[in-house]
Amino acid sequence: MSLLDNAVLKIEVFGNEQPSSQSLHVAFGIDAFFAFPMGVSMTSFIANHQQKHITFHIFTDSLCSDDVLKLKKLSEQHDILINIYYIDVSIFKNLKTSLDWPAAIYYRFIMGKKLYGKASRVLYIDADTVCLNSLTDLFNCNLDDKIIAAVMDPINIREKNRLSFARYRKKINLQGNAYFNSGVMLIDINKWHDNNIADKAMALLDEKSSLYDFPDQDALNVLLENKVLFLDKKYNYLYAKEQSTKNILAENLAIIHYAARPKPWYIWYDYPLGTCYQKYIKDSLWSEVPPVSPRTYQEMKLMAKAMKRAGKTGEMLHWYGRYCITKVKQRYLNAAISK
Numbered sequence: 001m002s003l004l005d006n007a008v009l010k011i012e013v014f015g016n017e018q019p020s021s022q023s024l025h026v027a028f029g030i031d032a033f034f035a036f037p038m039g040v041s042m043t044s045f046i047a048n049h050q051q052k053h054i055t056f057h058i059f060t061d062s063l064c065s066d067d068v069l070k071l072k073k074l075s076e077q078h079d080i081l082i083n084i085y086y087i088d089v090s091i092f093k094n095l096k097t098s099l100d101w102p103a104a105i106y107y108r109f110i111m112g113k114k115l116y117g118k119a120s121r122v123l124y125i126d127a128d129t130v131c132l133n134s135l136t137d138l139f140n141c142n143l144d145d146k147i148i149a150a151v152m153d154p155i156n157i158r159e160k161n162r163l164s165f166a167r168y169r170k171k172i173n174l175q176g177n178a179y180f181n182s183g184v185m186l187i188d189i190n191k192w193h194d195n196n197i198a199d200k201a202m203a204l205l206d207e208k209s210s211l212y213d214f215p216d217q218d219a220l221n222v223l224l225e226n227k228v229l230f231l232d233k234k235y236n237y238l239y240a241k242e243q244s245t246k247n248i249l250a251e252n253l254a255i256i257h258y259a260a261r262p263k264p265w266y267i268w269y270d271y272p273l274g275t276c277y278q279k280y281i282k283d284s285l286w287s288e289v290p291p292v293s294p295r296t297y298q299e300m301k302l303m304a305k306a307m308k309r310a311g312k313t314g315e316m317l318h319w320y321g322r323y324c325i326t327k328v329k330q331r332y333l334n335a336a337i338s339k
């Protein structure tokens with residue numbers, strides 16, 4: 001008996017079933033806050049796979065009713081199948097979570113287990129992504145004896161981090177030099193299930209999560225060492241803050257992963273690769289959702305800086321003012337609490 005056996009409380013289905021082998025299976029793991037970017041990512045995936053039947057598997061603890069309606073509409077518009085698996089979040093109560101690492105990061109463990117017998121391969125994609133090209137070659141890739149296919153994480157490649165990351169790999173008990181990013185993974189469901197990766201990941205995190213800076217990703221790297229087919233970086237492009245749009249289009253990218261903050265659905269995101277994202281927001285059922293405004297004083301300062309770069313002096317002063325006031329208020333509050 002495993003903890004994860006009772007992880008799914010309810011399944012909601014929109015659309016018509018197709019023979020499983022004829023469908024592209026794509027999975028997301030989100031909480032309600034990520035429904036908007038997931039909708040954009042799904043829209044971009046659909047746009048680049050018009051000739052294929054698609055089955056989306058969404059693992060979530062909750063969704064607001066408006067997003068559920070949009071997902072239903074999306075399935076009707078494109079004749080795709082959408083399965084929503086509602087997860088019992090209390091299963092993850094002992095694992096490390098934070099603002100950056102909500103419990104939803106662990107939902108990717110469950111999918112290999114829940115989809116066993118329903119599909120042979122699933123492509124897990126983080127919701128902070130956009131798909132720019134067809135991924136059918138990835139779905140058909142030869143995995144040999146590997147369990148997943150994924151892309152090397154740039155933290156492992158960048159010169160300035162190389163030494164310290166070598167130490168880090170040692171600390172978390174990785175033997176070799178490879179380290180993948182868990183934001184895009186083509187998973188062989190039978191092997192994932194037969195090797196019991198989901199339960200092992202939960203057990204490993206229970207025991208070792210204090211060692212891990214990137215909880216789900218570190219556990220999977222340890223468990224899947226030597227079991228990963230490494231893919232070209234175009235399938236999980238992690239340099240979205242650094243590149244100009246021109247370079248990107250020349251590289252024929254398949255998936256851009258906006259892994260770092262700011263996210264492209266924040267109002268102060270002003271990197272060139274935001275244009276790839278904005279296009280799919282407009283094409284999506286979420287086009288009316290306003291971009292996220294600054295919530296904390298740190299974000300207000302970033303907003304003021306973005307307005308300065310844009311030459312909007314009035315807006316810059318407005319947000320700088322709000323930053324100062326909010327910061328002082330916060331200090332005052334903190335002082336009052338600690339007394």
Ligand SMILES: [Mn+2]
Pocket residue numbers: 126127128183257258259
């Ligand atoms: Mn991500």
